[in-house]
Amino acid sequence: MSAKILDGKAIALELRESIRAEVDRQVAAGKPRPGLAVIMVGDDPASAVYVRNKKIACEKAGFNDVSEVLPAQTTQQEVLALIDKLNADESVHGIIVQLPVPAHIDPEEIIERISPCKDVDGFHPYNVGRLATRMPIMAPCTPHGVMTMLAKTGIQLRGLDAVVVGASNIVGVPQLLELLNERATVTVCHSATKNLAHKVAQADLVVVGVGIPEMVKGDWIKPGAIVIDVGINRMDDGRLVGDVEFEVAKEHASWITPVPGGVGPMTIATLLENTMKVAYHLDCKAK
Numbered sequence: 001m002s003a004k005i006l007d008g009k010a011i012a013l014e015l016r017e018s019i020r021a022e023v024d025r026q027v028a029a030g031k032p033r034p035g036l037a038v039i040m041v042g043d044d045p046a047s048a049v050y051v052r053n054k055k056i057a058c059e060k061a062g063f064n065d066v067s068e069v070l071p072a073q074t075t076q077q078e079v080l081a082l083i084d085k086l087n088a089d090e091s092v093h094g095i096i097v098q099l100p101v102p103a104h105i106d107p108e109e110i111i112e113r114i115s116p117c118k119d120v121d122g123f124h125p126y127n128v129g130r131l132a133t134r135m136p137i138m139a140p141c142t143p144h145g146v147m148t149m150l151a152k153t154g155i156q157l158r159g160l161d162a163v164v165v166g167a168s169n170i171v172g173v174p175q176l177l178e179l180l181n182e183r184a185t186v187t188v189c190h191s192a193t194k195n196l197a198h199k200v201a202q203a204d205l206v207v208v209g210v211g212i213p214e215m216v217k218g219d220w221i222k223p224g225a226i227v228i229d230v231g232i233n234r235m236d237d238g239r240l241v242g243d244v245e246f247e248v249a250k251e252h253a254s255w256i257t258p259v260p261g262g263v264g265p266m267t268i269a270t271l272l273e274n275t276m277k278v279a280y281h282l283d284c285k286a287k
């Protein structure tokens, strides 16, 4: 039996349309448009695509886009000064720094400089701590987008055995916290994990974000499991391939996300969702 496709592109479009409708309502009631600043340092080609797509998504949702693309040689102090300026600007509700940054930039210091109240990526240690203590305010976009997709399956996460492959700050760790908060039993696997195939084969739900094309083999997947592939790997021939061997995995899974058109579009829709939350629904007290 072939798995049902969890269509991130369609779910993201639906979410973006509902965000646009709310922006229209709020603006008609005299509220400001949400303002989002995406800071990109340098000219990484993949980042340039994502930043352009964020800009287009902002425009379609009725947001003010106040993004800044800075040259690769921009200093740490210059990025920090820009963040200070955006933190103080009341028309800016969300600030993110597109990752990766060039090697001379320290991303941790940059992320901590963003006001936790405007940290719409949810990467600031304050927001990570809120998620870890079951008091989430701003959750990282990719794992939170995955939760929105999982909700569409109608499957109860409580009590499921989940395996997260990859332990990054952007995907694996916040995905662990999101799933734990829904009372799944979560195992996080990483580069030092033994018997990965065996662990994946036990899972009712597998979320993979490692950046290695087709690392998770399709025949590891337990019959009926849900498979979420966060990987986006561009091959030499230009094809985009996930971290899961899709063609084989889909014959074992009950639900599976494609690449492209799966988790990726949810990342951007969730960024808009977080920014709208700051603009209209949050009374943030963090310093």
Ligand SMILES: Nc1nc2c(c(=O)[nH]1)N[C@@H](CN(C=O)c1ccc(C(=O)N[C@@H](CCC(=O)O)C(=O)O)cc1)CN2
Pocket: 049, 050, 096, 097, 098, 099, 100, 121, 141, 142, 170, 232, 240, 259, 260, 261, 262, 263, 264, 265, 266, 267, 268
């Ligand atoms: N500050 C951040 N940096 C990065 C994040 C992040 O959430 N915050 N995540 C990724 C990149 N990313 C968003 O920034 C992102 C990746 C992929 C997609 C997407 O829609 N992918 C499409 C394919 C697009 C293509 O043709 O390449 C898909 O999967 O269908 C959106 C956003 C790392 N950096």
Ligand SMILES: [Mg+2]
Pocket: 112, 113, 114, 115, 116, 287
């Ligand atoms: Mg700070």
